Amino acid sequence: MGPAWGEKRIAVVTGAGRGIGLSTAEALAEAGATVAVLDRDEEAGRSAAGKIGAGARFFSVDMAEPADIERCVAEVVAEFGTVDILVNNVGVLSTTTISDLTEDEWNRVIGINLTSAVFASKCVIPHMKKAGWGRIVTISSMAGRMGGLTTGVAYSVSKAALLGLTMNLARNLASENITVNAVAPGPTRTELFDGFTHEQVRRLEDSIPLKRLGKPRNVADTVVFLASDAAEFITGATVDVNGGSFIG
Numbered sequence: 001m002g003p004a005w006g007e008k009r010i011a012v013v014t015g016a017g018r019g020i021g022l023s024t025a026e027a028l029a030e031a032g033a034t035v036a037v038l039d040r041d042e043e044a045g046r047s048a049a050g051k052i053g054a055g056a057r058f059f060s061v062d063m064a065e066p067a068d069i070e071r072c073v074a075e076v077v078a079e080f081g082t083v084d085i086l087v088n089n090v091g092v093l094s095t096t097t098i099s100d101l102t103e104d105e106w107n108r109v110i111g112i113n114l115t116s117a118v119f120a121s122k123c124v125i126p127h128m129k130k131a132g133w134g135r136i137v138t139i140s141s142m143a144g145r146m147g148g149l150t151t152g153v154a155y156s157v158s159k160a161a162l163l164g165l166t167m168n169l170a171r172n173l174a175s176e177n178i179t180v181n182a183v184a185p186g187p188t189r190t191e192l193f194d195g196f197t198h199e200q201v202r203r204l205e206d207s208i209p210l211k212r213l214g215k216p217r218n219v220a221d222t223v224v225f226l227a228s229d230a231a232e233f234i235t236g237a238t239v240d241v242n243g244g245s246f247i248g
């Protein structure tokens with residue numbers, strides 16, 4: 001495959017300090033984009049930007065605060081001139097079931113997983129409209145497609161709602177040449193699984209038709225494709241990256 005874009009693209013990846021976000025930021029940079037690494041963890045964010053190279057820069061932000069997102073996107077635009085690609089990746093896992101759910105836990109998970117993507121999108125859209133080109137790719141989850149195996153209620157709801165956001169924005173922004181798509185990963189090998197025993201991981205892998213956990217790069221490569229010129233006619237779609245764990 002040739003370069004992903006005919007011209008230089010500026011990409012913002014939220015929660016890019018580690019895991020799927022870091023892998024996505026690396027893959028976008030390898031494909032030729034200049035990447036803004038957004039994270040609340042300064043140490044992880046700075047080291048990620050250094051590792052990525054290619055002009056990548058770290059921007060500190062609390063994605064749970066819409067006002068802070070607005071401030072941060074303005075900083076990115078001041079530094080790089082615009083935003084062409086937004087990857088809504090930031091997210092926290094929650095396993096709390098409905099019986100144990102508190103209002104605080106609901107608001108925390110919905111804030112970081114869902115509200116962040118709504119307001120990050122709102123902040124970048126004017127720049128994409130001005131340029132007449134844009135890509136928004138949002139990381140949902142298999143849990144948003146089928147209710148979740150072990151994930152809690154707020155997590156599954158937030159991830160399903162991101163698919164609603166994707167469909168709504170895709171319809172609203174198509175006339176502006178902005179495409180909006182989602183990626184729904186199944187279990188993917190990030191630090192999330194560090195606490196799992198060897199036996200727990202083996203059982204999980206055994207339940208996946210392709211017999212392994214996903215690699216962050218499997219998700220990252222899908223994001224790069226959806227953000228590339230090659231995906232110009234795809235909008236409003238959800239791409240499952242789950243080894244066949246959920247097919248439907």
Ligand SMILES: NC(=O)c1ccc[n+]([C@@H]2O[C@H](COP(=O)([O-])OP(=O)(O)OC[C@H]3O[C@@H](n4cnc5c(N)ncnc54)[C@H](O)[C@@H]3O)[C@@H](O)[C@H]2O)c1
Binds near residue numbers: 019038039044139141
């Ligand atoms: N790992 C999986 O198995 C899996 C499966 C399906 C979906 N996902 C989704 O993929 C995305 C990335 O997951 P991951 O496993 O790489 O996560 P991770 O926990 O490894 O990384 C998340 C990053 O987001 C940052 N972050 C968290 N809250 C923040 C906030 N309020 N403001 C700014 N930054 C914040 C963290 O500092 C961290 O660097 C999430 O949306 C997750 O729900 C993951």
